[in-house]
Amino acid sequence: MNMFTENTARLLISCEDRPGIVQAVSSFLYHQGANITALDQYATEAQGGQYFMRVEFELDHLATRLETLSSTFAKNVAEKYDMQWTLSSVSDVKKVGILVSKVDHALLELLWRHSRGSLPCEITQVISNHEDLRDKVERFGIPFHVVPVNKDNKVEAYAKIDEMMQGNDLLVLARYMQILSEDFVAKWPQQIINIHHSFLPAFVGANPYKQAYEKGVKLIGATAHYVTADLDQGPIIEQDVERVSHDYNVEQLRELGEDVERNVLARAVRWHLEDRVIVNGNKTIVFD
Template identity: 55%
Template sequence: MVLASNNGPLRKDIEMKNRARMLISCPDQPGIVAAVSQFLFEYGANIVQSDQYTMDPEGGMFFIRIEFDLEELANRVEQLRADFSGVADKFKMDWSLSLASQKKRIAIFVSKEDHALLELLWHWRAGDLNADIAMVISNHPDMQSLVEPFGIPYYHIPVTADTKAEAERRQLEVVGDKVDAIVLARYMQIVSPSFIKHYANRIINIHHSFLPAFVGGKPYAQAHNRGVKIIGATAHYVTEELDGGPIIEQDVQRVSHRDNVEDLKRIGRHIERIVLARAVAWHVEDRIIVHNNKTVVFN
């Protein structure tokens, strides 16, 4: 039997029981923060964190993320949502309210490379990824023996050029509405527009280059051919434009003329793991607002 320490999972669950997160975007104007703060004050809520950003202060957009605690939150959240709609309508807000105690469920799609998948599994097992991994789906059987010891369902759904539509139908059948987000952890398949529509701004991909450089296949070979001195990785939301969706996180590392393509791949795997883990953590913690083809990330 393992007892949780004061800083362990049990204490964290207690702290999150009455905590909510609010994401708001709206046209910038005076009084937004005051109105939201006053509303929460009158409800008896205690704001524990607030971050805001104004894009183009002259007639631009305003973004804010607020975390607050409210007693008996689970019993009051629906009424809170209904009452806040009046404030939201006044300021033309696009907004969401989520409970920190309700962990988001994710599905991980993977092919034959295991580094990005393993990083997520390690973070999840350590309690550093505040989500439930509902399933892993792969177009190859290779990762099954790695995943199953974690107690996570594994689905092998082969994909070929001739069976792609049927494979996606099967994937949709398996995933359905059971998850809040899909993570493409080096899933080496292009996802169709019809699949993307089911999970708009909820599919996160890791691309092995510093976008917008070297989109598409074999980016490390492309980078080597150009003799670059910096390589990187990019986590982004998936859209119909190949590797062109809103960027969530990026990182880079210096390389030299001595590094061949295999060296770049080896160095790049480390960057990919870190970048994807950050992006997924920020998504499940409601730290990202998508605006047009950009993101505001309150990290």
């Protein structure tokens, strides 16, 4: 595991694959005096596919040099290879807002990991459409707000939530049992992560563990994905499954399933915070 400092930066790149990309990036960083500490890459084809790269490096006095470094990289490297790219300092901690309803397992996993320092972010607030989880959230010192949502006030409610969440870099739906409007989702592209209580595309809708029980499944799972206007169809970040037996009842399936959910969501959120995810159409490249 890398030890990050105030001089650690991350560079994410996607572009058409061409010879010379690795050399161009590494040579640029070398001539800037940077030391590469981690480099991951992936190409979709042996020749002529899409290319993806994630680089971590150390550079003295990064804070005062980041703006110049970005503009120089854009001019000398990115433009030549027509790159989509981001360059950021690890010390710029991302801000995260959480949306939840009444079920607490996914939420509490995030709050617990954050309290132990294993989620590198600032959790700014939790917003719910119910009052139920206030005490549990406030025990962690996190502000808790209630914005009721019903069929008659959804436009106003989502406008209020959007306003309250401004300034965050990421929103996490920790079992938020409301369907976000297309307008809301459009304002947060690739900035909303949801946990779905099944191994997508199976068992979409209500009572997934009852559906699983009635089908006699032998595997149950969970899926974390970015939210898009198409319900539960966004790019998948992480999935996991557990094997089950014919003698599991609905409650046993739910208990095991919730364990899978909490861990899948936490991994997906951490990978996003650590700039390990690159979205490519409706797929993701995850350098985990």
